[in-house]
Amino acid sequence: MGRRVIIVGPAYPLRGGGMATFNERLAYAFQEAGDEVEIVTFSLQYPSFLFPGKSQYSEEPAPEGLRIKVLINSVNPISWWRTGNYIRKQTPDLVIFRYWLPFMGPALGTIARIVRQNGGSRVLAITDNVVPHEQRPGDVPFTRYFLGACHGFITMSKAVQQDLKQFAPQKPSLYLFHPLYDNFGEAETKRAACKALHLDPRYNYILFFGFIRAYKGLDLLLQAMASPLLQERKDLKLIIAGEFYEDEAPYRQLINQLRLHDRLVLRTDFIPNAEVRHYFCAADLVVQPYKHATQSGVTQVAYHFNKPMVVTNVGGLAELVPDGEVGYVVTPEPEDIANAISRFYHADAAGNFSQNIATYKQRFSWAHFVRAIWDLASQV
8 A cells, every 4th residue: 555645725625726726636646656645625715704706615526536525614723623633543644734825824733733743644835825925914923833833845936935944944845846737638729719718719819817816917917908019919819717806896997997898808707627728728828917926827737738928027937937938037017018928929939939838848747746745755
């Protein structure tokens, strides 16, 4: 029998977007390596007044072949104790916590401390953020409490690895590339994708994908679309695919002010996994105009579908997108974003970029990610 692993974090039946998708794909990767895996997830992730989307729960079928146990209520300490004891008694070889928000620090930190009482389980955390995008009171003590319960850390951006040194300088951390999202199906032709989305294939499409939050810079991309450089391209449209995770009124006002209605395709409901490939395959170019960031799973979906990217030089985005080879790295300014989009079409760069992507993405394997996690676990 293989080694036993428990992953603690968002997963089905939560509609967790990229994080739930990542955790489920990681569980499959451990299984492919011969390990026995279970995901322990939330019965309640956020109180409703803290949740910015429309629903926390998925309407899609459960992922096949995965053991997922729903246990954690983020605001109920009794559930933390029950979850910690459930995992502790199983004495898994490895427990991996997914940490992305200080609000989760008390729950996950308590669970980790109880697990460690068995004296055998190695406790690691994949830290998406250590310093959150939107800061709130309690962030620092909550984060310290959680990080203090772990043996070591995996980060997917150098910026987060640097942030960790402020909180846990003595503990080992490992920087790994975010693996490829290869679980959204195979690529399809632009014509087939446009047909599925009821779009006119005669247009060129660029794509903004993912939950809409202030730090992701959609307002910058809207301003870029209104620039004279892109206004002259009557054949260009922007697809905005993702649910608003904040008030949408300012974006609607900006769209009205810039008179962009005819230049946009607004699909601002939650995008189910089964539809993701249509959006990427309909687009020529994926744009991530973030104002600040750590890493982004959108990059790895774009890589899977061989799609060139424009990203801003914030956080870890540029670490994964070599400028001029698989896309462009720009400053988070509308003019620079517009220039890069214009350059992409004027240079007819799609073919060369896609060829480079097919080579470059081979380094983003899940098997390597799993081996590196076990190497770290053996050292702590």
